[in-house]
Amino acid sequence: MSPDCVExxxxxxxxxxxxxxxxxxxxxxxxxxxxxxxxxxxxxLIPAMDSGGAEVCVLEQSxxxxxxxxxxLVGSAGGRLESHLRVAxxxxxxxxxxxxxxxxxxxxxxxxxLLLSERVDVVDVHSRLPAWCLWFVLRxxxxxxxxxxxxxxxxxNSLGYYSRIMLRATRVVAVSECVREHLRVMAGGQQxxxxxxxxxxxxxxxxxxxxxxxxxxxxxxLREHPEAIGRFLLLLPGRLSRGKGHVDLIRxxxxxxxxxxxxxxxxxxxxxGREHYVSELQSLAAALRVSDCLVFPGLREDLESIYAGVDxxxxxxxxxxxxxxxxxxALATGxxxxxxxxxGAGELLRRIFSCGLVRPGDRGELFERVRRVLGGLLxxxxxxxxxxxSEMQRKTLELYEKIVSDRRRPGESG
Numbered sequence: 027m028s029p030d031c032v033e034x035x036x037x038x039x040x041x042x043x044x045x046x047x048x049x050x051x052x053x054x055x056x057x058x059x060x061x062x063x064x065x066x067x068x069x070x071l072i073p074a075m076d077s078g079g080a081e082v083c084v085l086e087q088s089x090x091x092x093x094x095x096x097x098x099l100v101g102s103a104g105g106r107l108e109s110h111l112r113v114a115x116x117x118x119x120x121x122x123x124x125x126x127x128x129x130x131x132x133x134x135x136x137x138x139x140l141l142l143s144e145r146v147d148v149v150d151v152h153s154r155l156p157a158w159c160l161w162f163v164l165r166x167x168x169x170x171x172x173x174x175x176x177x178x179x180x181x182x183n184s185l186g187y188y189s190r191i192m193l194r195a196t197r198v199v200a201v202s203e204c205v206r207e208h209l210r211v212m213a214g215g216q217q218x219x220x221x222x223x224x225x226x227x228x229x230x231x232x233x234x235x236x237x238x239x240x241x242x243x244x245x246x247x248l249r250e251h252p253e254a255i256g257r258f259l260l261l262l263p264g265r266l267s268r269g270k271g272h273v274d275l276i277r278x279x280x281x282x283x284x285x286x287x288x289x290x291x292x293x294x295x296x297x298x299g300r301e302h303y304v305s306e307l308q309s310l311a312a313a314l315r316v317s318d319c320l321v322f323p324g325l326r327e328d329l330e331s332i333y334a335g336v337d338x339x340x341x342x343x344x345x346x347x348x349x350x351x352x353x354x355x356a357l358a359t360g361x362x363x364x365x366x367x368x369x370g371a372g373e374l375l376r377r378i379f380s381c382g383l384v385r386p387g388d389r390g391e392l393f394e395r396v397r398r399v400l401g402g403l404l405x406x407x408x409x410x411x412x413x414x415x416s417e418m419q420r421k422t423l424e425l426y427e428k429i430v431s432d433r434r435r436p437g438e439s440g
Contacts, residue, residue, distance in 0.1 A: 064095075064427075065095060065096060065097065066091075066096045066097070066147045066148060066426060066427070066430050067096070067097045067098075067099070067144055067145060067146050067147050067148075068091055068096055068097070068098050068099070068146070068147065068148045068149075068150065068426060069098075069099040069100070069101060069119075069140070069141070069144075069146045069148070069149045069150070069173070070084050070087065070088065070098070070099070070100045070101070070149075070150045070151075070152065071101045071102070071121070071123060071124075071149060071150070071151045071152065071153070071156040071157075071159075071160065072084050072100070072101075072102050072124065072151075072152040072153055072156065073102060073103060073123075073124025073125065073153050073155065073156065074102050074103045074104060074105045074124065075100065075102045075104065075105035075106070075107040075108050075111065075118075076105030076106055076107065077105070077106070077107070079180060079226065079349070079351050080152045080153065080178075080180040081105070081107050082107075083152070083178065083180070083201075083226060083418075084100060084107075084111075084152060085107055085110055085111060085114065086227065086415060086418070086419065087150070087418075087419065087422050088100060088111055088114050088115075088116040089114045089115075089116075089419075090419035090420075090422065090423055091116075091423065091426075092114055092115035092116060094423055096426075097117075098115070098116040098117065099116070099117050099118075099119055099140075099144065099146070100116050100117070100118050100119065101119040101120075101121035101123065101137070101140070101156075102118070102119075102120075102121060102124070103120070103121070103122050103124060103125060104118075104120060119140060121133050121136060121137060121140075121156075123137060123155065123156040123159035123160075124153055124155050124156050125155075126155065130155070130159065133159055134159055134162050134163055134166075137159060137160065137163045138163045138166055138167060141163065141167065141171075141172075141173055142167070142171060146173040147173055147174065147426075147430050148173055148174045148176055148426050148429070148430060149173045149174070149175055149176065150176040150177075150178055150199075150426075151175070151176070151177045151178070151195070152177075152178050152180060153180075154183065154188060154189060154191055154192065157177055157191045157192060157194075157195070158188075158191050160175060161175075161191060161194060174196045174197075174429050174430065174433065175194070175195045175196045176195055176196060176197050176198075176199060176425070176426070176429075177191075177192045177195035177197075177198050177199070178198075178199040178201070178224075179192055179198060179199065179200050179201065179205050179209065179348070180201055180348055180349075181205075181347075181348050182204070182205065182208050182345075182346055182347070182348050182369065183208075185211065185212050189212060190212060192209070192212075193209065193212065193213055193218065193220075195220065196220065196429060197220050197221075197222060197425060197429060198218065198220055198221040198222070199221075199222055199223075199224050199422070199425070200221055200222070200223050200224075201223075201224065201225060201226045201348055201349045201370075202223065202225060202226070202348055202349045202370045202373055203223055203373055204346065204348065204369055204370055204372075204373050205223075205348045205349075205370075206218070206221050206223050209221055222421075222425065224418055224421045224422055224425070225349070225412060225413050225417075225418060226349045226351055226354070226413075226418060227413065227414055227415030227416065227417060227418030227419065228351070228354045228355055228358045228409075228413055228414055228415055229414075229415045230358060230409070230414045230415065230416075232330050233330050233333070233355045233358040233359050234330075234358070234359070235358065235359060235360040235409065236334045236359060236360065237333065237334045237359050237360035237361040237405075238334070238335075238337075238361075239331075239334040239335050240335075242331055242334070242335065243328065243331035243332055243334070243335040244259070244334075244335030244336075247259075247335065251290070251321070253290075253318060254290045256288065257288045257289050257290045258287065258288070258289040258290075258337040258338070258400050259289070259290055259291075259292065259335070259336040259337050259338075260275075260289050260290070260291040260292070260336065260337065260338050260339075260340060260396075261291070261292050261294075261332060261333070261336040261338070261339045261340065261356075262275050262291060262292070262293050262339075262340045262342065263294060263295075263329060263339065263352040263356075264295065264343070264352055265295055265296075266293065266295035266296065266297060266300045266303060266304060266322070267300070267303070268303065269343060269344045269345055270342070270343055270344075271340070271341075271342025271343055271344060271366075272293060272307050272342075273307070273310065274342045274344075274387070274389070274392065275291055275293070275320075275340060275342060276307060276310050276311050276314060276316060276320065277314070277389060278340075278389070278392055278393060278396060279291055279311070279314070279316040279319045279320065280314040280315070280316050281389070281393040282393065282396070282397065283315070283316055283319065285393075285397065287397060287400065289319060289337075289400075290318075290319050290320075290321060291319055291320055291321065291340075292321050292322075292323055292332070292336070293307075293320070293321070293322050293323075294322075294323050294324065294325065294326040294329070294332070295322070295324070295325060296324070296325040297322060297324060297325075304322055307320070308320070329352075329355065330355070330359060333355065333356050333359040333361050334359050334360075334361065336361060337361075337362075337399075337400060338361070338362050338363070338364055338396060338399055338400060339352070339353070339356040339361050339362070339363045339364075340363070340364055340365060340396075341353045341363060341364070341365030341366065341371040341375075342365065342366060342392075343366065343369070343371070344366075344386070344387070345369075346368040346369025346370070346371075346372070347369045347370050347371060348369065348370050349370035349374075350365075350369065350370040350371035350374060353365060353370070353371045353374050353375070354374055354413060357374060357375075357378045357379060357406045357409060358409045358413075360405060360406060361406075362379060362382060362399045362404055362405065362406060363375060363379055363382050363406070364382040364384060364392065364395045364396050364399060365382060365383070365384065366384055366385070366386040366387070367383040367384060367385060367386065368386050374413075377407075377410065378406045378407050378408075378409065378410070379404075379405075379406040379407065381395070381398070381399070381404055382395060382399065383395075
């Protein structure tokens with residue numbers, strides 16, 4: 027158990043009658059000391075722990091497991107988030123089971139040795155290639171020594187044979203309803219009884235409802251960018267990559283300017299290695315005479331403050347995404363979101379802010395929706411408790427504990 031959780035264990039709303047609580051200091055699920063029989067060893071497999079939604083999910087789940095008294099191993103090729111895992115009390119293991127190289131075959135034997143030596147109870151896989159590695163390993167192990175296989179599905183993957191490995195898990199965790207429906211289609215329209223929806227969680231302590239906020243970040247931004255004074259501020263969060271809707275944003279800026287609405291749009295994200303793409307976007311903005319409306323502030327770690335200080339957040343990915351964490355974070359902060367009605371973003375907007383929905387790629391409707399939101403007092407509805415980080419952690423822990431308990435119970439299996 028991590029030092030932080032040891033210090034606050036007596037102040038946590040603990041596991042009365044087996045229930046979970048939230049650690050006051052760390053914000054994760056935790057519980058009282060458990061017997062050796064109840065304690066689980068959980069291995070999470072992911073290609074790397076560098077950055078991304080799946081990687082952050084692994085970190086958040088690891089914190090909750092450690093705080094609940096379980097042992098956590100994370101197998102990956104490494105990355106900058108490994109140090110955060112170790113601080114949380116998880117053990118990192120170097121495995122290259124997510125790499126398409128000869129090392130992948132070596133990882134099969136490494137993973138088998140790890141599962142046997144550490145007596146792993148549950149393996150939660152967060153990507154397809156590691157899932158195939160685990161599948162081959164399980165075939166090489168005695169049945170009684172095989173760990174339970176959980177697959178957390180973070181994306182709307184292709185429907186071919188390669189992706190069907192996800193459906194072979196003991197339990198499949200879909201991060202949204204649209205992912206569950208995608209898995210049902212992958213299964214040929216059959217009911218997928220082993221699939222459970224556990225939404226990606228938003229940290230409600232960090233992304234609390236505090237929009238609109240004219241001081242703080244917004245005031246500082248206007249001091250640094252006086253040309254933005256008197257303009258509405260738009261935000262398109264996410265990676266600076268093709269398909270995220272930056273071209274649609276620039277066309278929107280041109281349409282708003284033509285109608286007399288002055289705005290400035292921020293596109294935060296890491297520009298390193300993406301200079302050519304950013305240059306293309308700046309050229310398009312210049313051609314449409316909106317260069318002064320487009321800002322690339324670089325990678326930002328204060329999105330919660332930016333959400334609270336802008337007027338509208340946009341979600342314009344051309345292809346549907348499985349959840350859209352930035353949309354959820356913005357809605358939790360209370361800022362209006364206008365986005366395309368597909369995938370996870372559409373699912374969230376239909377539930378919390380339906381007047382922000384736009385038919386994918388419809389330039390006219392996008393313009394009308396944004397103009398309406400900027401001109402009114404439209405605000406998102408209440409943020410559902412089941413979308414909070416603590417709920418994701420609680421449900422994940424309950425799932426692991428139930429399937430392990432069912433296996434350990436005489437005469438029953440997981």
